[in-house]
Amino acid sequence: MTQGSRSEPILEVRGLAASYGHVEALSPTDLRLDRGELVAILGPNGAGKSTLLRSIVGLTKTRGEVLCEGEPLPRGDPVAVAARGIVLVPEGRGIFGPMTVMENLRLGAYRVRNGGEVARRYERVFDLFPRLKERLHQPAGSMSGGEQQMVAVGRAMMADPKVLLLDEPSLGLAPRVTVEILETLRRLNAEGLSVVLVEQKAPLALELARRVHLLSLGRTVAVIDPREVKTHDELARYYFA
Ligand SMILES: Nc1ncnc2c1ncn2[C@@H]1O[C@H](COP(=O)(O)OP(=O)(O)O)[C@@H](O)[C@H]1O
Ligand SMILES: [Mg+2]
16 A cells, blocks of 8 residues: 555554653553544543643654554654644633634644635635634634634634544533534534544534544543444443443
């Protein structure tokens, strides 16, 4: 198989482990994301979900390998990883409150100098989140939690990602806004974007995902087909298996 061929996973994590100081927060973990797939990661607080996403983009001290289309990603260099099209929407959103919505979005495409290309990407984000167009010149910090999450996802889309990694996008949001954000993810995925979604709201993640990784205490305890688990009870059984 030639490198970068279409049958290769777009993202492959092999034996990725991470520690903070001497404490291992993520035991060696494997994950495969095929092109156009949406894989969800579920697990209780402290399971290592954020650490896994942060390790994929090189924000933690890691062992193991991450490959994009068969080629190893640089380790410890999140900027280079983003340049390869692997973009993280971090837990807590990471937007800049005093800056306007437009300025926050622009940061996602800071490497792009071609004005026409930047304009095309803004239009794409406005198409996904029309509300952002109305709030373009407002400080991002003055908006609702849901709107701030739209800015965070919009900023990631400005980078024109191949793979979007989302860390609990629904955290702290009202149910209606959560559904709106997750529906947008469903649409992006249906249009071909490959997604890794960390989500506490298990039923919603199960609805969207092709495969679900269950993490507990820094380990993958199960990789399951979401059609096999429809209830919280069933899901809980995996945690205690
Ligand atoms: N910056 C950090 N320094 C030290 N320990 C951390 C840090 N971030 C997370 N941890 C620890 O690593 C483990 C996994 O955390 P995390 O990946 O944030 O879990 P989750 O996202 O599943 O809630 C937890 O025990 C947490 O306390
Ligand atoms: Mg987390």
